[in-house]
């Protein structure tokens with residue numbers, strides 16, 4: 001109701017500055033209501049979350065369509081704000097309505113109460129990614145309220161299913177409604193600002209232009225079954241352990257990835273040393289599961305004839321998965337070992353950062369953080385952007401918030417939260433990006 005009143009007042013004074021105190025109050029109020037809806041995936045029943053977003057956008061004069069992708073309330077949302085040049089392909093704001101499950105016993109606060117404590121807003125989805133979703137929504141409302149017609153159409157897609165595999169979310173949208181989301185540019189999650197994670201004691205905003213490829217492997221060893229009382233050399237478990245040591249000992253990268261090289265040049269210093277920056281500079285392999293033994297629970301006195309492990313490898317864009325696996329096989333050099341590729345990764349490469357939109361993002365961030373370095377970056381994990389890059393769209397991961405190591409690491413954890421001040425500043429940054437020429 002309050003938002004609707006704001007819209008009426010603003011429509012009498014087109015192209016004014018948004019009423020920021022009022023927008024900020026509405027933004028925080030909406031964000032809390034949004035987090036309070038437990039849109040957990042599975043099953044990705046997002047109808048209630050989608051209806052809340054729909055009501056707040058429509059009461060501000062922005063029409064919304066809901067698209068049901070599954071039988072249990074799986075609901076995607078599309079909104080469109082028309083721009084001045086309608087011959088240009090739109091800019092797509094991409095966010096997701098679903099959140100990962102919670103272990104309530106591990107949380108110190110109710111994960112769906114959106115409690116504000118010590119300047120932080122706590123709850124599942126605050127970081128991933130209802131916070132950014134709320135920033136997209138409030139930036140659209142601020143544009144509408146101020147009477148700003150953007151340079152081109154802005155489409156917002158809030159998907160039902162990002163946290164499993166996107167089959168009822170981005171994949172479903174690409175398959176069934178691609179013409180409605182076919183855009184020149186995409187702004188998605190990924191990337192962030194930090195004073196410590198990317199470079200030591202330096203404020204760096206990384207805007208994600210690419211991500212690593214997920215290469216998931218199943219490694220199997222074959223051996224001879226035998227009695228545990230009489231050790232044999234052909235023990236599948238021992239063969240597997242020896243092979244895994246060699247499998248995860250990856251050779252050093254021959255040269256830095258061009259995006260990482262550009263990051264280092266822009267920062268003017270080496271990257272900070274931590275697991276995040278380590279992961280974006282090289283190919284990685286994490287041993288994630290071991291399965292073996294005969295019987296359940298496994299018999300202690302039986303040497304099994306087979307043993308199995310899974311390895312989560314993440315390759316830099318441009319690295320050929322087949323070559324990566326054949327190099328791994330050569331290192332292991334044991335005919336008793338087989339390696340199966342569980343996922344076939346997409347590799348669209350990195351998006352071009354020399355665009356008017358990237359310039360607009362840089363300008364908007366510098367307006368609010370004059371001492372920041374703004375740079376293209378890679379992210380070590382997967383996002384929905386990869387699917388859209390595969391379709392030829394230019395996709396950037398923009399999280400316009402300064403985060404410290406523990407806050408950034410709270411995603412999917414039992415302490416997920418973001419600073420309220422950074423959440424609000426992010427609304428301004430998105431507003432500045434969307435109201436510029438691009």
Ligand SMILES: [Zn+2]
Pocket residue numbers: 096128129162189
């Ligand atoms: Zn997410």
